Amino acid sequence: MPIEIRFDVPALIILIGIVFGSLLSFFFIKKSFKYNKPNLFMGFLLLTFTLNMVEGWLNYTGLIFRCLHLTNFSEPTNFLIGPLLFIFVSRQLNEAPKKREWLHYIPFVFWIAYCMFFFMQSADFKYNSNIYALGFDLEPLPIDYSKTDDNPLGFRSFVNELTMLHLIIYTVAIFYKINLKANSFNETLFSTKNSTLKLVRNSNCHFAILLVLFIVIKATFKEDFGDYILYIYLTFLLLFNIIQIMNSAQYFEQRSSFLEFPSLKYQKSTLTQKSKASIVEKIKAVMQNDKYYKGKTVSLSNLALTINESTHHVSQAINENLNMSFFELIAYYRIEEAKLLLASEEGKKLVIEEIAERVGYNSKSAFNTSFKKLTNQTPSEFRSNH
Structure with a gap:
């Protein structure tokens, strides 16, 4: 049965977000080597989001059935998001690299290795997997599941729950780190006047909103069908980043944020x-x-x-x-x-x-x-x- 490709307004918005994310991640990574090293981690974080959006767009439009080998290709990157933001914030706060910083990447590496059991499955297996996960009204192909084992330890059945737990831990850890830095200035997390602390705090707030949205979507929609809402929200965050860059000629030379609204220089400044x-x-x-x-x-x-x-x-x-x-x-x-x-x-x-x-x-x-x-x-x- 031929797959009907869905290309509507949400699909167009997500595609625009993919273009924005690709451009931003490229420039963040490229410029970080010349100007601001912490922005390297922001660049990889944006690239991670972009890869997730690509998979989400393929799933939403149905194009994933034309390239079954890409099924779930971005799943391991779920366990990169928290560590990249955590290390980005650490660098923004001038913390030196830790000797055991590589430990943050262990869940990501493990999940890549574990997903190989799925990646090595046949195209027919992945076809059926997409039907069940995305809710497409299609007839599954006959497969002898007794001869396949894509999830030997059962971990992938809880990928959403493990992703949520992983991200919650990092979100709390980042807020704790920022609050400690604010306390060193005799300020608090939400009363600080320091622009860098505000920047990383606001970045983490937007990240927390994404996390809450992710949890609500997974609790509301069956399987992966509602993910497109998350990607639409992410597209608008990327759009605001584009606006920020267009309004600042030296954006990449400064410490950057996941989202920071542009403002006019010194307008209404109260500085005496x-x-x-x-x-x-x-x-x-x-x-x-x-x-x-x-x-x-x-x-x-x-x-x-x-x-x-x-x-x-x-x-x-x-x-x-x-x-x-x-x-x-x-x-x-x-x-x-x-x-x-x-x-x-x-x-x-x-x-x-x-x-x-x-x-x-x-x-x-x-x-x-x-x-x-x-x-x-x-x-x-x-x-x-x-």
Whole structure:
């Protein structure tokens, strides 16, 4: 019996979400290597969501019957979602990688291995599996189930329950981690004024909404039929991320969120001149005393977290009191440090690449560009003249 392909408004919305998710995950992963390492985990998290949406779209439209080998291909990634968000939040809060961080991925690896029992089944077996799981009014194919065993330990019968439990544990753990960080600033999870803590808190809130929606859908609909509602909601979250990127030229250079609504720069800001001066003094202190600009996690959000101020307020104070952008400020301190080093006896013996690395640059070309822009000389010319 031919399968009728369903392509209606929900199918179109989910397809748009797949396109958004693919683009966002690509750019998050690609840009994270150059700018902000924590965003790598957000990129893989978005890729995981996208893969789930692809499978959901194939199931909803009925196209899964045209590519039976893809049946349940994204199921193991259910156990990647929690760990990726947890590690993303840890990196956003400047926590160093843990030696046993790989333990988070054990359920995912186990489930891939266990799903091999299903993946190796025949196309006829997967055809029937889709009929039962998706509620299609089709006649199942005759199969001798006594000769097949896709679930020897019975674990896959409880995949939804295990996924829920896994995600609930990580959601609670993330909220606990954020609250501990807020307490260190004498704040609470929902009263914090720190922009980075707000960002990761809001990300986890949206994740919690997805989890609640997942639980409600599984409790309401038989098997996998209602999953398309979850993917429609996810599409709109991805759409808002696209809007955020379109409104921020430096989005990938900053710490990113699963969802953060765009806003106009400094509109209705309540920051007083006295407060701006106080923020500038804090910035100067961490730059001069702690050599913040040499760090490997330098970003506007990270600086705000370091001095326990709002990212928006820190940006405003730098722009309005110092007449610089954040990146110009970092470059200024790095080049000033480089000038001192180049003029020293020690610096005269070092190669330019080493000097660039010492002041916080990852490449010689970026160092040379910044140095010449601020001094009208190359580092080598400056050293020769001093």
